[in-house]
Structure formats: structure tokens, C-alpha cells
Amino acid sequence: MSFRAVLKVVLFFLIAFSPVVARSQQVGAIVHGTVADPESAVIPGATVTLTPASGKALVTQSQSDGTYTLRGIAAGTYSMTVTMQGFASFVKLGVKVTAGQNLTLDAKMAIEEEKQEVNVNSQGAQVSVDSDSNASSTVIKGKDLDALSDDPDELSSELTALAGPAAGPNGGQIYVDGFTGGQLPPKSSIREIRINQNPFSAQYDKLGYGRVEVFTKPGTDKFHGNISVQGGDNVFNTSNPFLGASNTQPPYYTTFILGSVSGPINRFASFTVGGSHRTIQDNNIVNPSGFYAASADATTPCPPGVATISSCSYFSSYPEAARAVSHPQTRSDVAPRVDFALGEKNTLTVRYQYYVNGQNNNGIGNTNLPTAGYNTEATENTVQISDTQILSPRVINETRFEYQRDYSTQDPLSTDPTASVQGIFTSGGSSLGTQQSTSTHLEFQNYSSIATTKNFIRFGGRVRTTDESLSSNAGSNGTFTYSFLLDPCTDPNPSIKRPSNCAKGVTTPCDSANAGISSYQCGLPGQYAVTAINKLTVDGRVTDVGLYAEDDWKPKGNLTITYGLRLEAQNVISSAHDFAPRLSFAYGIPRGGGKSPTTVLRGGFGIFYDRFTLANYLTTLQENGFNQITSTVLNPGSVCTPDSPSSCGSPTSNKITTYGLGDGIRSSYTMQEAVGFDQQLGRAATMSVNYLYARGDHQYLSRNFIVANGFDQQFQSGGVYKENQLLINGSARLKKLTLFGFYSLNLADANTSGASFFPTSNTDTKVDYGRASFAHASFAVVGGSWQLPYGFSASPFVIAQSGTPYNLTTGQDPFNTSIYNQRPFFENGDSGRCRLASDFSSTQTGSLTPVPINYCDGPTNFTFNLRASRVFGFGERAGAAANSTQGSGSGRNNGSGGGGQGGGGLRAGGPGGVRGGFGPQGASSGHKYTFTLGAQAFNLFNVVPFGTPTSVLSSPRFGQYTTLAAGPFSSATAVRRITLQASFNF
Template identity: 35%
Template structure:
């Protein structure tokens, strides 16, 4: 059940900058206790998590066993003393099998249970040479302390890709993209643009679960500043039972911990309108600009803790371009273009603290404050200046994690996140909204005044047991959300006109003193009027729980099997038991005559569920006919009055039953069944390729239906009171249900190319997706036959390609390219009219059979009849094909190193042993050419750079207008701005940075 709260005082909604997690949490607890089913769900969740904790405690008691004779602990770091997390540690003793462990987020490790003796310890991590410590003596009951320093891999070691690198581990799938170091330089430094770029790279479409962001293992939340990002993992381990969604589209952000020495960097970037290529849809633009800064500083706190602080800021003016068709003072249709400046600002502050607590425990605490403001948002394309509104958003979060490595085979991690978000949206005008299909949207914004207070709590507990050939992980995630929303959306009312011609006739008639009935008789008049009134305040509380267990079993050196099960449930719907099995395998093809494996064959399958969105729950509770009443009137004759401005005009219709939203009692959680077959293969020394073929089917997908719309064939558009409705009343009932479906298949090809001075990575995808829904807010064109809309999905882009990377040039120059290519995107061709009485303007024309009819329209996509006749075939959904996209970005930078020289890295592993082989000194090693010419590393680095977005100035157009009644039909009215500066077709940024 969902709680509908009492109206809360307006001032309470303005406390946007106070961090008060206690009061919302008490409100959630109170709601759980007042709501029977919600309380029972929470009790079940607590019972399950408590059982897991008891089982874990019992397991630990058995596995940890008695105290160990001795131990080795230490830190793994690079030559600059920056710690290296997740390094693989191997401890060897003559005659005994090696013991393996991993460094934690602070670079610390500990290996216990060692018998007294002498050990050799090695550590390795991607991008570094292997580091080692020999003859480490362990005494009974004591701990030997060591530091392992890993030198940066030489260029040859760093870039080679060979068959030895093939791995059958599920998280080493070749279809994954791992970006760190210089790879990150090709991405935008703006968090919003970075988010959009990562989504484009991940390619997360609805049929793959969309795009999901995880920051240090937590869902939701804003992206951290780029300076605080250590690594980005994309599409890794797609069939893991740990995650609720398919991994094709999962983006995992790992932030940086502190280091053993004081380090920092600062970056600033600026853009100014004279440097850019103008937007082709407007003749002149007012000046605009933007500047951004990003910096961090970090260091140690004694020997057991570290800190990291990052700050990001943005300020600027964006130019939004209006490209619409309106009426001049003489009521003649004219094209209207204008550029409207929209100031915006952002601030992101994120400190982090990590601490080694005792011998087995690591604690991490991270806080993030994010504030974004925008003035005159909501303007552009068809939306005129009067549609503008201002936004103010503040999000704060606290993340806490506790990692406990009881021994090299047992790791437990407990996580908690609290997110507090406060949003305010204030429209510039309270006039009724005027929406003219395919032409413009004027009047005031129908979003209304909006204050949204959200509080989210996330609890996770993961236990990993590595024993022999099995790597078992199980755990759970509990999320509780509370949304207190104040909205006057559509309180101002909205008029919808089917065409600009109807609006023109209406305005001319009003100027000539004609009545509403006379205007309609002349072919004018609005097609629809809607207005909402009532209580603007609604509060919703939600809870969802996910529990999983999985095992990665290395059956032999060539075969790894992964299998797991996930259970999910949530409140507010009646579907409470969703089981998602997961299966994967990886088999390495053995090489001939004892050579390394030639390739790895991977397969996987799984069932993945989607949660019901809290925004829909809010809408259902608000628009239930009691909290709020929405009046929807077809063919109103009282334009431009509203039920508020002139109650007499609405006196008769106030008796009309309100339009309501409701959740179908039988609504189910949508799920997709996905199978995958792929191969990972190295080609030579520098290239690796991965190919994956997927088949996905989605069942019980969300959509919305008007379940009391007029039955097909009974409605006459000229008589809004006509039509036979199944419930016997003229009430519109919008119901959320799960009658959608889709089916897709695609081929993904990923590649990596590395040479001595360059690295390039990218992918190519070809696929086909068919569906009858675009998501929860999709209405079918035929409310009684959703399958009529089954066809090409709106996101069915057949071909996509992405290339990114870096190139190191002489004299300390470097280049970072970024290329995104996308083939044509479909768009829907509609009439712009409601011809079946369901209050939706998504009806499509038919293929013309009699070309002599005046309702026939000739287009480059076919010849259509805008007045469908019995027996004619309706054109398929998304029948139009829009333009493709080609975007090439480039960054060029130059660094200057100065200051004291950094200490030389230690000798490569084995050098010390070779120097004392047989007890005699060995001859000094002859340096390789690359070593002899190696440049001395300095303490300080200063850099200058310039970057260009869409450097070729290629115009990328948005999908065309799809309303047949519009004079703009078939033409694009805006740029397809996938990310970046929407003010310009090409933008140039200059930057400077400093590191120490």
C-alpha cells in the first residue's frame, strides 16, 4: 500500500540545504507501522537479512577457526606512493601451495594462518610491473610488515595483449570496457555530459534493462566529479546474480581513495560563443559562455587512514533555440526562430575517508553535496519563451562501507547509503498551456509549481567465500524510499489543438467576435481541454528487497561455470515473488602443443526483472479522483477560459466524472529473458576482439491504457459525446498495466588496439528490436488491441559504433579522440488528432487506396490517407526513418614537468635474486634502449589543452516532425544533441591543469 500524506506546510519544502536524515527516517518507520502490508514486507526483509547475518556469523565462527601462528601484512603502492587497490597478492613457501589475497581500497593486505618460516611475496596489478619481496621471515604469533612498490609497466609490458591474458572469469568478459588513466581523458569533464557519453558507450536500451549507474557499489545518486573517478567498468559480468538488471548497460564507477603522500590536481576549462560554430536553426544568438573547474587533494592520516577531497563547479549561459510555427499579428502562419539564454550553475563537493581498523577491517565513509540551478529551462524547439521555468536541485548523500577480510578466503562487506534530494521547479507563467500539434507549445508551463522531497535508504550485505575451485558470493540489498511531493501540475489548464489551421481559425474567429460554436462550425476550436484541481501534496513510501547467491566454479583450468539465483520483491504492487535464475560459462580453447589458449567461448542466460517506478505510484495516488480531480473535455467551446478563470463556462462539465489513474490489481513485474553466446580472442600482440550475439524477449512490459475508452468503431470525432464505453460512463480511466512485450537480437563486436604509444578501444553493434510499448507512460493507439502497435521500437537504431582512446606524441603532446556513429532512428507518423475518443493524439494514418480523395497526403515515406476508411491498413508504428548521427570529438594537450625528481622505481622482480644467484654477484644488467632514454619523472606537472566537440562541424539533426497535419512534417527542427553544448553545432574548449 501507499501512504497519502496530509498536506504539508509550504515552508517545510524549502529546507533544501539542511542535512537532516533522522526526521525522514522516522517518517518512513511511522509509515511502515501504519501500513500493514508494508510493515509485513519490512519485517520479512529484516528477518531475511537477520538470517543472513546469523548464518554469516555461524560460518565465520567455523571458517576463521583458532588463532593463526603468524601473518604477513603490508601496503601495495606505486612509485609515487599512491596506493594500489585490488592488487593480487601471492605468498609462497617452499613445498606449500601459494596463498592468494587482494589489497583493499587503501592498498592494504593481510595474509594470516602462516606457519613460521621464510616466504616470498609477489603483487601484481594491471598497468604495473610485478613487485616482490623475498625472504620474508614469519615468526610464531607475530606479523611481518612489508611494503610492495609496483613500478609502472614499461611500454611494451603495458600494451601487449596475448593469449596468456585470456581469462575464463565471468568478470573478465571481452565485451566489457574498462576505462582508467589516459582512457578517461577522452571523456567529457562535465558530469552531465559524462553521464550521457557513458550511456551512449554502454548502449543500454530498454530491452537490455536500460542504463544503470553504480557508484562504489551503490545504485542511484549523482555521478561524482571526474577527478575523483579511479576506474569505469562498462558491461562487465552481464549475467551476475548480484545485480537486478542485465549487465549490458551497467556502468560501475569506482572512486579514488587517498594516498600515502600528499597529492592533488586542479583543472579548469572554458568556452565562449565566438569560438563556436553557430546553431544552423537560428540566424543570430546572444552571447553565451561556460567555465568549469575540478580539483582534488588527498593524503594520509598517520599510517592507518587516508582522505580524499574533490570539488567541481560549473557556471555559464546556454542558448536554447526555438524553431516553431506560429501566427503573426494578422493571423498568418509564420516560422518563428529565436535563441533564449538560460543561465545555469553547479557545485559538487565530495570528501572521502578510509581507515584500516584493526587487522581485518577497512572502513570507508564518503559524503557528496551536489547543487544544480537553471533559469529559463524548458524552452526550445516547439516550446516558446512563455514555457520557461526555473529549477533548483540539491542532492546530498552519505555512503558507508565496512570490509572485513577474515582470511584470504573470506571477505564480508556491509554498505549503507542515505540520499537526500530536494527539487524545486517554478514556472514563469501561470497562463493556460496552448499545445498545437506539430507547430508550437505556448502559454504557461503545465508543470506548475513543484517541490519534491525525496529520501532514499539503501542497505547491502555481501559475503564472498573463495575455497578451492569455488568462488561463492551471496547477500542482499534493501532499499526504502520516501517521496513527499507538492505539485500544481496542470492546475493552469491546457488546450490542445489538432493543427495550426484549427488554431488559426479559432484566433481569427475570436477577433471577429464569433462564438465558440460558430468557430467550431467553421473548422476551428480546440480538440481537447484538461485541468486539474485539488490537493497538491502527496507522500509515497516504497520498499524493495533483492537477495541473491551465486557460485563461480572453475571446473578445470579451461572451464568456468557460473550459476546463481536472485529473488526480488517490492511494495505497492501485488507481485511479491520474482525469481531470476542466472547461468554462465566460459571455456578456453586449448592451444596446440601446449601453447596458450587460442580463444574463450562464453555463454550466458538469465531472467531479469524491472521495478515499478515510484513516480507512477505518486501519479496514481494524486490523480485518484479524490486527492485531485482532472477534467478532460473533448471539443471545448469556451476557449480561452478555464474552469478557474471563468467557472460559469465549466459549470456543466463539473458534473463530469474526473479522469483518474490507477494500478491494475494484476500488474506484474516485467521481466526479460536474455541469452548470449560470444567469443573473446586476441589477434597478435596488440589487438583483442570480442563478439557477442544476444537474443532478448521481454514479457509483461509496462504501459498505460484508457480502459474505459469508446469501443472501436463507435466514436464519431465530430460528436465528443458519442461512443460506447464498457463501464457505461464517460469517465476516462488511465490504468498502469503489464501488457507490453518486445523481442530483440543484436551482435556486439568490441575491440582493443594497443601499440607502444597509443591505445584505442571501441565497439560496433548491429541489431533489431520490435515492441508494442516504449515504457510505462506509453498509451496504445488502440486501447483494446495493444498488439496493433507491435513493430519497430522507437529505440531501434540498427547500427552503432564508438571509438575512443589516446595517443602519446613527441614533446609531451597527447591526443584523445572520441567518435560516435549512429544510424537512422525511427520516428512515429501520426495524424495529430484523436479520432477514436481515447483522449490520446497518437492515432496513425492508413495507406491510401483511393488517391483521388482530398485527405490523401504524399510523403517520401509513402502515400497516406488522413481520414481512414474501413478496410484500409493502418501504417506500422515508427514507420518514419530519421537521420543518423556522426560526432567526432578531439582533445589535444601538452604537459610540462618540473620540480624535484621523483625516486627511481625499484628493480624489476627477479633482479635481486639474479644479483645474488649462487651467492655470487651477477653482472650489472644492460639497460634496454627504452630504459636508457627514460625521462626523469618530476614532482609537478602543468598542462594546457584544447578540445573540440563535433570537430568536423557535421550537422546532426534530430528526428523529423511526425505530425502529418503540420507544415513542418518530415523536417528536423533541432540538432540531435546527444551531449555537450546545445547552443552550437561545434564547440571549442580550452583547458589548463596542474598536478603534484
């Protein structure tokens, strides 16, 4: 886009918002109310504190009639705390104040109990017409975090589940302190998690339904800390059902240490440091079929192409004693953060995170034999800097910068050629080869907000750039691909090289008298592919920029209209002027007597773009036909074996595969619209029902064009999807019990499942248009916390989903495309049983109907996770004033674009410090020191979560379950796992 065009866009924003900016010179707001006890008797002398996300708090006391008044309040988001001796502290978070507003906030204080427990919920039970107070969102902090796993990898899976099925094949996105990408911080450093908040905000590029925002803790005005030790052992767990009757499995265990410490540096600065270290001695479960020379006790497949059937027999199961393969892992991270108060109106936050992760024997399991594995190691250094300035009582500006440096290595366990038998096993070395990657990510953001009487204006921009240097010799060891159920004497593929005795009628392991014998056993690979490395290292960079402006306009007290626009651009592909308008509304249905609305109607529309990834761009740089050349020989004959790859064909007869960017490839986008309502249910619960429709255009996919000298594979943007969703969210926040969750009904059709998807037809995309593999018809999540008597607490987390649609393939390549993605045909009519091979045919005889894409459904899965703990308090008792600071500092940095990093406690001695909730067992006991014992069960009811069954028709294991579903439903080792935990808080 030219400079003149950009200037026009900027002028448009200035003109569009100039009327409301002109009205920004309004006087400060007034906040007033009455402090009373449970019987509505007024309480004089109570301390009322109104704390902004950053800056100085305002403090006053209630008068003799219980009333209080705070004047000259700047626009923004605040937390309100009311304390009085003998009463439990009253805390209200997320109080939004607009310029010139006259806001009434009454406080009803409970009588303080002998053992006071303060459990501040970050999400109130009142519905609101504010754009970021939609009841379809979930905000988790404090004790509610206990429902989630402490393990960062499992936590990521659970957060993705909590966000629900985002529209389209690309899913949602996780932000950490407003930044994209990178690793999750240690859970001990997490202050708050927001999910699906303000889904049509123009500030974000990704879809709002499916967005997860994680905010870390600021420093505190007093020293606080937590350390937790957790561990699990195989004696507490149930086994993996694919280990066999002998249940032979070496011992395994997990140890996990995490914690945090926070406190003041001086009267202008505070700090917090969180970290964790995890050691896992786990197992991968190998469960292939195989061809062995003598008996099923062997673990190494015999060489392909033996003379007789008896020399190389097929066995349906792998030896039980060898199925569990060691999979050791280590992970460490540390994340210090420092908050500086550079003045009354300037807050600087600096956060650093170091992460290192090592894993051995990756890539092993299910049908991948132990030799096909590899070892990995990765490190990441992240620096995040945020500076928030209050330019005036109505104008705030926030600048953010992120630097991220990643280094990773991957080393195969074997450099032998890879042998892949469709649906049976993969042996030999890993085709991924040796890899080294170094990447640098830079991100700069600047956001401003202006508050007026009826408008809240936000605008700003973001620039991201990531470069990577990748060294890889993937494919250089060569890959042999075999199928099953082939009879080379009668196969219809004319390029099959038949044994010479076929015409003579002599019975051999490979003639028609023995139909059903594997091409591996016959020594006839379907293809052989090998990559010649001319240039080992390639370098690539992807940069994108996004500008936005939006306005929350409240023409009436019960109506908010939010309108905004994003302008995005990206290099590499055609993406110089991606306009993304956003519009939403929230209307509270009026009630008689001037009462607050209990029903809010909501709706919205937006366009959301997806960026072309750096990983795919590097693929085009590697496989361009010059840097790395992949040669493929189709049906090379029996002389081509893993022992003699040099006999697989001459370079002149090989087909060369290149991968590039298709002509006209552009950024894909989704148009999403939603309508629904938020409903107040009593004083402590809300419910939200929303219907969403999404259409994705120019979705990424790959196409494989057959050319004279080989295959021209291209990334293109010719995909499309349509998706209908019904979302039902609920939240109940009672005195001792908190529950939150959702149910999603999801129906979607598509002709792609992502950039690496190859359609079966390059000329008619309708052939592959059907049920989308990324859509679960039903998906439900429930979590929460329950404060029990005598210091006990329980935190459940439940996930249930219907089966994932999956595709059937024949396991053959009848058209010599080099891609094994052809679907079978129905033997009878237009339907078949997905676990019965006789209902399908690999070849079309007569007028058989082809099987639609993603015809089958995987298994339904369910998991019930539960954490139970008991808190023991000792030392001096903490007063109400100390407890009142728990959980303060949420909000949105005075509305400066959703960052929320500042929190409270930026000044030592101030009222905004964060206390309690530190670490995974941050329960309050009323004492200065607490010791917590607990246990967490994953998949408590031991429901076996099967993975997708074998879907290759040519495999004798077609329709069989061979592995467990991935997280969050299970680990590879056990169906039910139990970990024991102990923590100390001060």
C-alpha cells in the first residue's frame, strides 16, 4: 500500500472520531454510594478505596450516615475495596468509569467470621452492556485456577478446550500479557486468564471466539511467596490398554517443582519471580502390526521381498514385552517481572522468561517403531517491556515491545531409510532428519484510549516480524512407501512391475492365488522418494502490520454500540490491503422502576484474517528445486529395497517434486456474525446463548500438479468453509462454590483442513467439500472450585466431546500422484460401516458411489479431572486489611487497549498489592503462613479415551483402535493418573 493510501486511512479515522474527541474535555466522574451491613444498617467510618490498574489510589471514609463520595475520578477501569474492623472486606472488580459519569456503587459488608476466607471472583454475576463484559466470556483467577493443570503443556490443552472450538481450521490464539506466540509462563506467575472476552474487538487480528489472554502477576507491597512440590508414580495410575494382557511396562514417574516470590524493591518498584522445573520419565506405547521372519517375539521387521510366505509372516500385534519405550523429558522455566512507578502517571513493566525443554525418543508410538524416533531440545528467551502513561484524566497511552529468541535441535535415532507400510508400521530411520533452527521474533505495539461522557475510543497499531534460519536434511535418508491388499498380478495400475511368473500361472507369494499379500512382503514399494541437499540452510522472514481504531459508544445507559476497523498487511503473499471492519452492540432490555436490566441482547459482525506462516514459507525456500531436490520413483520394482536404494532408478527417470507459492495466493479470512443474549439468573449466576455463523474464504490448502518432469506442489488460497455454532455459556459464583463452563453445537463443511491439505482433485474442489475435520458436533467444558469445611477444597474440570470426523483412504496411489489420499467406494449403495472393511472397495467396479470426505466419526471422549486439597494455617492471623488486597489490580490498564499488565501494587505501601492466590494452591486460611496438601486426578473415572481408529482400507487393522486420544484426555502412558502435591505459602 502506498504512503498516500495509508495517509487517507489515517485521515478517515481522524475525521470519523473527531466529534467524540472534541467532547473529551468533560469534567471528572463522581463515584458515591452507601456502606451497610447485611441487615442494611449503615456503617460509618469504613475505608473506601478505588484503585486504578496503574497510578495512585483514591481513598475516603463513609460518613455518619454510611455514605461516601469520591470526586474527580479519571475515566478507566478500577477495583473497589471497602474495609472495616469486624466485617469481611467488600471487593468489586472491573468497575468501569467514564468521563463525567455520576456512578452509584453501594457496598454491603458481611460480618467477619472467625476463620475468614476471601475468595474474590474476577467475573461478577451481573450482566452488563459493556463491550468487554459479555457473559459468554470466562475469567479465571485465584482459587478458580486450581481447576487447571499446573503442567504448562497440559494447561495449554485445557485452555484451548476452555476457549471452545474456534471457527475454521486455524483455531484460536493464546496471548501472554498482550503478546502473541511463545511459551506459557509458569502457572505460579499467572494472575488471571480471560477467554472469549469482547469477541468482535478491532484490537485483535484473530477470532474473538477462541481467544485466550493470560496475564502475569505484578509485584506486591509486602513479601509473599509460594513453593509447590508435586509428583506422580506409576503405582498410582492405571495402565494403557494397548500394553496387552501382560501389562509389561517399566516404572515411570513425574516430579514437578514450581513457585513464586513477590515483594517490594523500593517505594517506587516491586517484583515477582515465578519458575518451575519438571522431570518426566515416561513411556511411549508402540502398537503396530508387522512382518517378522519367525515369530511374534521378534521386534525388527524382516527385509522386504522374501521368497516365500513362511520366510516373512504377518503378525497382527507387536510383542507385548517391547511395547513400552522410554520417553524421558525435562522442562524448566523462570519468569521474573519488575514493575516501576516512574511517576504518578507513568508505569513501566519489564518481564523476562527463560524456557528450556528436552525430550528423548520423540516420534515413537502407535505404528511408529522405536528406530523411527528422534531427540529434541529447545530453548527460548523472551523479554517484554510495557510502558503505560496517563497523558490526561481521559487519555492513556501504552507502548509494548517484545523480543524473543528461539533455538531448537532435532536428531534422529537412526539414519537408515524409512519404510512406511500404510496402516501397519513405519520402520527404519526418521524421515525428518537432523534439524537446527534459530529464530528471532520482534513485536512492537502502541495503543491509546480516550474516554468521554458517552464514548470510549481506542486506536493503535502492531508490527510483528519473525526471521528463522533453518538447517535440515529431512528426506535425505530416503522413504519407501508400501501398501497392503495388493496383488501385483491383477492390480489395475498399469505401471505396476509384475513378477515374470504372473502369466505362467505359477503360485508365488505375490500372484493372484495369494491375493491380499502386502507389497512389502513382495518387495514391491509403491514409491521411493529421496531428497538431495544442495543447500543445507535457508533463511526466511515474515512481517505483518496491523492498525486499528474503534469506539464504544453508549448513546443510552442500556445500549452500547462498538464500531471499528482494522487495516492489515503481510509480506511474502499478496496481502497489502486487508480491511477488517468490526461492529457489535449490546442492548439491555429495560425493566420497570429504573432497575438494572437482567437481559442483554448482543450481536456482532467482523472479518478476521489469517497470516501465512513462516514454517510454510520456509518449505517453499527449501523445496524450490535448487536448494533441495526431492526425487520420486513410482513403482520402482523389486530391485528397489532399503538395502539397495541405488537400484531404485536413474536420475533421468525420477520425478522431481517442488513446493512453491501458487499464483495469486493471498491472505485467508473469516467473516463471522453472532447474535444472542446474556441472562441474569438470580444474584449469583448468568447464562449466555449465542448463535454464530462463519464463512471462510481464500482458505489455505496445497495442490499437487502433475507435470512432465514430476510434481509441482503449491500453497494456494482456494479453500472455503461454512460453519454454524450454538454456544451456551454459564457461570455461577456463590459464597463457597464457583462453576463456569459452556456447551457448543458445531456443524461445519469445508474443502480444506489447513495449508498442508491436498485435495484429491485439482480441477474440482467440490469433490472434497464435505464435513470438516476440525468441527466437533458437540463439545462441553465445566470447571470451578468448591470451598469445603475444615479447610478442604475441591476443583473439578470436566471435558466431553463427540467424535471427530475422519477420512477414509484406500492406502494406494492408483493415479500415480505420489500422494496416498484416494478415498474408497461403498460396496452397497451409499453407506457403510466405518469399522468394517467389507463395506468398502478400493476400486470402482460398475457404478459404485465414492465415499464422501470425513465420512466417519471418531470415538466420543470424556474426562473428569479433580483437584482436592486441605489447607493448614499457622503463624499470626492476617487481618481483614491484609486480605482485602487479594486479587486487586485486574482490569485493563485503564482501558488502554486490553493489556492489563500493570495490575496493582506498583508502589510499595500502596493499597493495590496482590495477596493470596499465589501458586496453584493459594487458598486463604486466615493465617500468615499456610501449608497445603492435595492430590489431583486426571480422568478420575478411568474412561478409556480411544484415538481415531485405523482409517486405511488396505490395512488388516482397518477400523481398529490402536492408540489413545491426545491431551487433554490422556497421556500416552496411562488412562488415569494421580499426582500428589504439597505447597507452602507466606
